[in-house]
Amino acid sequence: MTSVSFYKLSGDLQLALALVCQLTQKAINANQQVLCLVPDMDTAQQLDKLLWDFQASAFVPHGVGVEHLPIAISADNNDPGEHHGILINLQGPIPTWFSRFERVMEVIYPEPAYEQIKRDNFKFYKERGYPLSFHDLTEKFKP
Numbered sequence: 001m002t003s004v005s006f007y008k009l010s011g012d013l014q015l016a017l018a019l020v021c022q023l024t025q026k027a028i029n030a031n032q033q034v035l036c037l038v039p040d041m042d043t044a045q046q047l048d049k050l051l052w053d054f055q056a057s058a059f060v061p062h063g064v065g066v067e068h069l070p071i072a073i074s075a076d077n078n079d080p081g082e083h084h085g086i087l088i089n090l091q092g093p094i095p096t097w098f099s100r101f102e103r104v105m106e107v108i109y110p111e112p113a114y115e116q117i118k119r120d121n122f123k124f125y126k127e128r129g130y131p132l133s134f135h136d137l138t139e140k141f142k143p
Contacts, residue, residue, distance in 0.1 A: 002099050002102065002103065003102070004105075004106065004130050005132075008108045008138055009138060009141055010138040011109060011141075012109055012111070015141065017043070019141060020036055021054045021060070023086075023088060024060055024071050024088070025054065033069055034087075035074060035083040036073045036074070037077060037087060037090060037091050038074070038075050038090045038091065039092075041064075044074065048064050051073075066079055066083065075091075077095040080095070080100065080101075084100050085102055085103070086102065086103045086104075089106050092113075094125075
């Protein structure tokens with residue numbers, strides 16, 4: 001069954017993208033594939049650039065589009081491609097195909113409408129019995 005982790009931040013989308021860089025680096029180190037689902041193509045391009053510049057001593061193989069392995073960045077919630085390892089969801093709604101993934105990571109940052117959607121997502125997963133974890137990074141991961 002898909003496990004779901006929520007990560008709460010005190011910053012904005014830019015801080016969320018920085019967290020995604022860290023999460024993807026951890027996934028690469030563990031030989032896992034990741035699909036980063038972002039709100040739009042502008043955000044996809046921002047994350048692409050951040051991953052190229054993330055660590056001078058490390059390489060995070062990635063690209064924009066679901067065909068890229070092991071790390072893909074996509075704004076299209078209709079097609080997960082061949083991915084099934086980790087889904088990092090920066091979009092609001094839960095994609096219909098989320099359960100094909102071993103793990104889903106929901107990133108929350110303080111924007112009222114977005115936070116409400118993530119609360120609804122938490123309720124959705126909980127009501128259906130998915131294993132949940134919550135990580136409050138508001139004090140540890142600051143802008």
